[in-house]
Amino acid sequence: MVLSTDSRWEVVDRIARRTVAYGTYKRTLGDVLGELTVKPLTGIPVAVAALFAFWSIFCSFAGALVTDGFMVKLFDSHWLPWLQSVWPDPASWHYFVFVGDPLADNCFEAFGVLTSGLFVSIGVVLPAILIFYLMMTVLEDSGYLPRLAVLVDSVLHRIGLHGYAIVPMILGLGCNVPAVTATRILETRKQRFIMMTLLAIFIPCGAQLGVMLEVIPDMIGLVFLCLIGGFCLFGYILNKVIPGENPEILVDVPPYHWPIRENVVKKMWNRTKSFLKEAVPFVLFGVLLVNLLYLGGVIQALAAFFEPLFVTWFGVPKETVGPLIAGFLRKDLAIAQLSVIPMTAYQMFASVVLISIYFPCVATFVIMLREGWKELCAALAVLFVVVFVYGGLIHAIGILLGVA
Amino acid sequence: MADSTKKKITVLMVGNPNVGKSALFNRMTGANAMVSNYPGTTVDFTSGTLIEGRQEYEIIDVPGTYSLEPRDAAEEVAVRMIRDHPDAVVMIVFDATKIDRGLYIALEVMEQGMLCIVAVNMMDTAHDKKISVDTADLQKVLGVPVVATTATSGEGIRELAEQIRKAQVADLDKIIKRLNGEIPDKKSVGGCGGCGGC
Amino acid sequence: MQKKLLELEFGERGVVREIRTSVHDLNCMGIRVDRELKMVTKQPIKGPVVVLLGEMQIAIGLDLAAQIIVDVIGKDA
Numbered sequence: 001m002v003l004s005t006d007s008r009w010e011v012v013d014r015i016a017r018r019t020v021a022y023g024t025y026k027r028t029l030g031d032v033l034g035e036l037t038v039k040p041l042t043g044i045p046v047a048v049a050a051l052f053a054f055w056s057i058f059c060s061f062a063g064a065l066v067t068d069g070f071m072v073k074l075f076d077s078h079w080l081p082w083l084q085s086v087w088p089d090p091a092s093w094h095y096f097v098f099v100g101d102p103l104a105d106n107c108f109e110a111f112g113v114l115t116s117g118l119f120v121s122i123g124v125v126l127p128a129i130l131i132f133y134l135m136m137t138v139l140e141d142s143g144y145l146p147r148l149a150v151l152v153d154s155v156l157h158r159i160g161l162h163g164y165a166i167v168p169m170i171l172g173l174g175c176n177v178p179a180v181t182a183t184r185i186l187e188t189r190k191q192r193f194i195m196m197t198l199l200a201i202f203i204p205c206g207a208q209l210g211v212m213l214e215v216i217p218d219m220i221g222l223v224f225l226c227l228i229g230g231f232c233l234f235g236y237i238l239n240k241v242i243p244g245e246n247p248e249i250l251v252d253v254p255p256y257h258w259p260i261r262e263n264v265v266k267k268m269w270n271r272t273k274s275f276l277k278e279a280v281p282f283v284l285f286g287v288l289l290v291n292l293l294y295l296g297g298v299i300q301a302l303a304a305f306f307e308p309l310f311v312t313w314f315g316v317p318k319e320t321v322g323p324l325i326a327g328f329l330r331k332d333l334a335i336a337q338l339s340v341i342p343m344t345a346y347q348m349f350a351s352v353v354l355i356s357i358y359f360p361c362v363a364t365f366v367i368m369l370r371e372g373w374k375e376l377c378a379a380l381a382v383l384f385v386v387v388f389v390y391g392g393l394i395h396a397i398g399i400l401l402g403v404a
Numbered sequence: 405m406a407d408s409t410k411k412k413i414t415v416l417m418v419g420n421p422n423v424g425k426s427a428l429f430n431r432m433t434g435a436n437a438m439v440s441n442y443p444g445t446t447v448d449f450t451s452g453t454l455i456e457g458r459q460e461y462e463i464i465d466v467p468g469t470y471s472l473e474p475r476d477a478a479e480e481v482a483v484r485m486i487r488d489h490p491d492a493v494v495m496i497v498f499d500a501t502k503i504d505r506g507l508y509i510a511l512e513v514m515e516q517g518m519l520c521i522v523a524v525n526m527m528d529t530a531h532d533k534k535i536s537v538d539t540a541d542l543q544k545v546l547g548v549p550v551v552a553t554t555a556t557s558g559e560g561i562r563e564l565a566e567q568i569r570k571a572q573v574a575d576l577d578k579i580i581k582r583l584n585g586e587i588p589d590k591k592s593v594g595g596c597g598g599c600g601g602c
Numbered sequence: 603m604q605k606k607l608l609e610l611e612f613g614e615r616g617v618v619r620e621i622r623t624s625v626h627d628l629n630c631m632g633i634r635v636d637r638e639l640k641m642v643t644k645q646p647i648k649g650p651v652v653v654l655l656g657e658m659q660i661a662i663g664l665d666l667a668a669q670i671i672v673d674v675i676g677k678d679a
Binding site for chain 1: 421534
């Protein structure tokens with residue numbers, strides 16, 4: 001027997017009336033806090049404070065405490081010298097591939113599979129990812145996320161999304177792969193496409209952030225500003241250009257509750273596990289591939305070919321071609337590589353922005369392909385336009401300001 | 405189900421988003437939970453094993469959905485999973501503070517003629533909010549096992565696991581007749597819904 | 603007095619009389635004709651409204667809230 005929607009609701013009401021009783025309820029502190037954090041006057045300052053806290057914990061824990069305080073020392077003064085002393089024949093190809101520069105005194109510059117590859121993935125990226133997912137899970141499980149979604153809804157509505165798009169956005173700051181999956185909470189194809197494209201282009205992942213913190217700590221704010229500007233600008237354009245509907249937000253705002261430790265641990269572990277499985281092999285393989293391409297002279301040839309575009313249009317040195325190729329495998333890797341190219345501050349800044357926007361890493365690429373090849377092709381088309389326009393725009397602004 | 409001691413039975417956990425379905429799932433299954441991708445989609449789901457009595461169950465945590473008329477990709481997958489497992493037991497998870505929403509999807513599932521069992525979860529929150537749910541009466545009306553649970557503390561989980569084997573196909577006709585008082589509440593001893601599974 | 607849901611003032615309570623758009627999604631969230639709602643907050647620059655329905659809060663986009671007609675029945679402090 002199948003009921004019509006109306007009669008189904010009628011049955012629901014009759015059952016509920018019969019089985020559920022409501023007592024008099026007294027508002028608790030949690031309810032008051034819940035309301036305060038969703039009302040704009042009090043909620044927006046709290047949201048800003050929460051995001052700022054999120055960011056500073058991320059920086060101080062991942063950047064300062066674990067990476068600088070422990071990992072750098074471990075890798076630079078123990079692992080690297082030891083490897084350099086035991087690996088035979090510094091002039092050989094395998095030394096170049098696995099250990100890298102025999103004269104390097106830190107793991108960023110050595111650029112071998114076992115030096116930079118391991119250091120970037122374990123020493124820099126892992127702590128960043130770990131702390132990021134811990135905080136994300138707490139935000140999620142405490143019930144704060146929906147409130148944040150309500151507060152940012154009006155802004156995101158302008159670019160064709162709605163407040164709940166904050167979930168893939170924040171997830172994307174961890175890793176784009178789960179973020180692309182999370183776009184499914186948006187209702188229409190148009191919204192999912194806009195979100196995916198913007199994710200792939202403008203949201204730097206946790207791995208990248210970790211490396212940026214290490215390599216260009218004082219420029220990170222400026223890079224972010226550029227990315228946010230681009231996010232809004234191109235989001236607005238995409239919303240105007242792409243046909244389709246933008247349904248509005250319609251969500252529960254659940255009461256606050258304390259996250260349960262087992263659930264937080266379990267979620268965090270699952271997320272970190274899938275990161276380790278996907279990212280670490282890619283980083284190692286990426287270093288290997290780039291080194292082999294160097295040995296084969298491919299990178300030098302590409303650099304020569306793209307030199308006019310890079311130097312005249314984007315205003316960055318031709319050596320950045322190598323990192324850009326590595327960037328397809330892992331963007332964190334690419335930024336680590338950039339750090340050893342001699343550049344002016346402006347060039348450094350421009351190339352970091354370029355790497356952030358220019359291409360999704362291969363894991364993101366694959367997951368986007370799963371969403372549909374048409375969407376992927378369209379996203380790539382958008383991407384090329386954006387890189388070209390935005391890269392040129394930043395260069396132009398740089399020239400106007402006299403820094404390029 | 406003559407060989408039910410050997411054959412693995414699939415249990416689909418269906419319910420609205422944010423009713424504590426995952427927490428319930430974590431409580432019921434051990435550490436062997438697996439995240440996999442539903443074929444042809446990007447939607448991931450979690451599955452795990454529960455052994456209760458001599459029966460092995462494969463429990464699948466279906467993405468949360470408000471109805472079987474899907475709004476987004478995750479809900480579409482929920483609908484497909486139900487369609488693809490016609491022999492499965494459907495465990496419908498309610499939020500005790502939002503019974504009406506749960507009932508709506510429960511009725512939709514029941515209309516498909518699937519074996520059903522209901523878990524009224526988040527009983528602690530309902531208690532805090534001074535909402536009381538008469539689960540025995542709910543069981544009587546629906547004619548399928550109804551178990552009160554609190555996934556966060558683990559309350560009711562054992563009973564829920566034990567009741568899976570008593571899952572019933574609900575009869576919408578009878579539900580309406582019971583509501584109209586046309587069928588007297590029979591065999592209501594011990595909170596039994598008269599399902600005959602025991 | 604009837605008005606649109608989005609015109610309710612803070613703390614004002616109303617009973618849903620009519621939904622002038624596709625009812626399915628709203629119904630699934632528990633917003634149905636004859637239900638009582640209370641306005642909790644409105645977000646600035648055309649943001650969503652947050653209403654209290656029974657013991658739960660629901661955020662509704664502005665255009666959607668404009669399609670819901672309510673009878674005002676009172677106001678809480």
